[in-house]
Amino acid sequence: MPTGESPLEQFAIKRLVEFHIGGLDVSITNSAVFMLVAIALVTAFMTLGMRRHAMVPGRWQSMVELSYEFIAKMVRDNVGTEGMRYFPFIFTLFMFILFCNLIGLIPFSFTVTSHIIVTFIMAAVVFLGVTVIGFVRHGRHFLSLFVPAGVPIFLLPLIVIIEVLSYLTRPISLSVRLFANMMAGHTMLKVFAGFVVGLGIFLGWLPLAFIVALTALELVIAILQAYVFAILTCIYLNDAINLHH
Amino acid sequence: MDAHAAKLIGAGLATIALSGVGIGIGNIFGSYLSGALRNPAAAPKLFGNLLLGFALTEAVALYALVVALLLLFAF
Numbered sequence A: 001m002p003t004g005e006s007p008l009e010q011f012a013i014k015r016l017v018e019f020h021i022g023g024l025d026v027s028i029t030n031s032a033v034f035m036l037v038a039i040a041l042v043t044a045f046m047t048l049g050m051r052r053h054a055m056v057p058g059r060w061q062s063m064v065e066l067s068y069e070f071i072a073k074m075v076r077d078n079v080g081t082e083g084m085r086y087f088p089f090i091f092t093l094f095m096f097i098l099f100c101n102l103i104g105l106i107p108f109s110f111t112v113t114s115h116i117i118v119t120f121i122m123a124a125v126v127f128l129g130v131t132v133i134g135f136v137r138h139g140r141h142f143l144s145l146f147v148p149a150g151v152p153i154f155l156l157p158l159i160v161i162i163e164v165l166s167y168l169t170r171p172i173s174l175s176v177r178l179f180a181n182m183m184a185g186h187t188m189l190k191v192f193a194g195f196v197v198g199l200g201i202f203l204g205w206l207p208l209a210f211i212v213a214l215t216a217l218e219l220v221i222a223i224l225q226a227y228v229f230a231i232l233t234c235i236y237l238n239d240a241i242n243l244h245h
Numbered sequence B: 001m002d003a004h005a006a007k008l009i010g011a012g013l014a015t016i017a018l019s020g021v022g023i024g025i026g027n028i029f030g031s032y033l034s035g036a037l038r039n040p041a042a043a044p045k046l047f048g049n050l051l052l053g054f055a056l057t058e059a060v061a062l063y064a065l066v067v068a069l070l071l072l073f074a075f
Helices: A030-049 A059-079 A081-104 A116-146 A153-168 A170-203 A205-241 B003-014 B017-038 B040-074
Strands: A015-017
Touching: A030 A059, A030 A081, A059 A081, A059 A205, A081 A116, A081 A170, A081 A205, A116 A153, A116 A170, A116 A205, A153 A170, A170 A205, A170 B040, A205 B040, B003 B040, B017 B040
Parallel strands: none
Antiparallel strands: none
C-alpha cells in the first residue's frame, strides 16, 4: 500500500510511547490514546453534568438525563424489568461507542471504532456474556432457543442448523456492521476531499459542498450505529433472558 | 487474465450487491411513508424502527464494500 495519498492512511496505528512487557507489545498507540480520551469525556460528561443535580435540570443536566433515560427505556422495552440488571453494561457500551464515533468525526483525529479488532472484542464480550447468562438462567433448556415453535418435524433438522449458524454469526455481523460503517464513511470523506484538491479553486467548491452534506450524514450514522449496537445487544439479551419471549 | 485484472473485476462485481440494498432501502422508506400517511398518529412510533431498518440494510451494502476491499488489498 502506498502511503501519503491513500484514503486508508488515516486508519494507520502509530506507536506513541513504546512499552514491552515480556514478549508483549503494549505500546500506547494513537488508538489507545483516543479510547482514553473517549472514556475521560464520557466520565466528565456524566459526572460534571450531574454535579449540581438540580430538581429542575439545566441544559447540560438535561442531556445527561436524556441519554440515561433513552437507554433505560430501550432496555425496559426490549428486555423487560429483569434486564435492568444489565443496564449499566449496555449504557457503558452505548456511550463508549457513541463518543468514539463522534470524536472520530473531528478532522485529524482517529476513529477507534473503525478497527475491526476493537468492535469484534466488544461484540465477542456481548456474545459470550449473553450465552453464559442464557445457560446460567435456563441450564440445558437454553438450547430450545434453536428450536422455533410450530415448525413441521421434517423441516426441524434444517431449521436447527440454520438457527445455530445464525446464532454463531451474531458477533461477526455485530462487529462488521459498526466497523464497516465507520471505515466506509471516513474513506468516503477522504476520497471527496481528494476531489476538492484535484478540481482546484474553480470547481472544487462542488465536492466541498458535498462533503458538508456527507459530514451531516456521518453525524447521523455515528449516533445511529451506537444505537443499533446497543439495541441489538438488548435483543440478544432478551433471547437469553426470556426464551421465546 | 493476470491476477491483478481479476482482482479489479472481482471488486467491481462485489458492488452488484448495491442493487439489492437500493431496493431494500427504497422499500423501507416507501413502506414507512405509506404507513405514516395512512395513520399519521403512529408515525412517531415507527420512526425508531425506520432508522433501525435503514441502518441494518445499509450495513449489508457495507459488507459488499468489505468484500471489495478484501479483494483489492488482502489477497
